[in-house]
Amino acid sequence: MSRHPLFVLAGPTAVGKGTVAAYVREHFPEVWLSVSATTRAPRPGEIDGVHYHFVSDDEFSQMVEAGELLEYAVVHGRASYGTPRRPVEEALSRGKLPLLEIDLQGARQVREAMPEAHFVFLAPPSWDELVSRLVGRGTETAEERAARLETAKVELAAQAEFDSTITNDEVRRAAEELVSLMKDH
Numbered sequence: 001m002s003r004h005p006l007f008v009l010a011g012p013t014a015v016g017k018g019t020v021a022a023y024v025r026e027h028f029p030e031v032w033l034s035v036s037a038t039t040r041a042p043r044p045g046e047i048d049g050v051h052y053h054f055v056s057d058d059e060f061s062q063m064v065e066a067g068e069l070l071e072y073a074v075v076h077g078r079a080s081y082g083t084p085r086r087p088v089e090e091a092l093s094r095g096k097l098p099l100l101e102i103d104l105q106g107a108r109q110v111r112e113a114m115p116e117a118h119f120v121f122l123a124p125p126s127w128d129e130l131v132s133r134l135v136g137r138g139t140e141t142a143e144e145r146a147a148r149l150e151t152a153k154v155e156l157a158a159q160a161e162f163d164s165t166i167t168n169d170e171v172r173r174a175a176e177e178l179v180s181l182m183k184d185h
């Protein structure tokens with residue numbers, strides 16, 4: 001059976017990774033999308049085991065200690081997120097098209113553990129677009145805005161570490177480009 005490489009989609013905060021992943025989940029059943037564990041609470045409409053495995057802090061720590069996570073990170077200083085290792089290994093061995101949608105810290109850990117994986121950076125159409133997505137709601141203080149812009153600068157610079165870049169100018173187009181890249185490998 002042909003083996004596809006593991007694909008990892010990452011990118012700056014607010015670039016729309018989750019939206020692109022949700023589009024892939026809905027429209028490309030041939031792609032196997034990893035279900036992360038998280039300590040954050042479910043949002044309305046999110047289903048345990050489908051969108052995330054919602055776990056307690058203790059359960060998350062146990063997964064870490066047992067070595068069950070391929071990578072994990074605290075995202076935005078708020079909650080822990082991690083990729084269960086076994087389902088990824090099974091998807092790889094069964095010749096599926098496996099995809100992780102994770103943050104940049106997680107992507108770097110996967111690169112250490114699985115250098116043969118393919119890393120895709122989801123980029124905003126422009127710096128101005130990213131800025132308006134980040135500060136769009138206008139509810140932040142000036143310091144918060146400055147901190148977010150600084151984060152965005154650092155995160156955009158990570159693009160150089162990636163194998164491919166896809167611009168998120170339109171969710172459907174970006175998702176189609178991602179899936180066709182996966183199928184070509």
Ligand code: 5GP
Binds near residue numbers: 075102
């Ligand atoms: P949200 O809470 O909005 O669903 O996701 C917040 C952030 O967590 C997103 O940037 C997403 O990429 C990241 N994330 C989701 N699952 C994982 C994971 O398993 N590992 C890591 N490192 N980040 C994740």
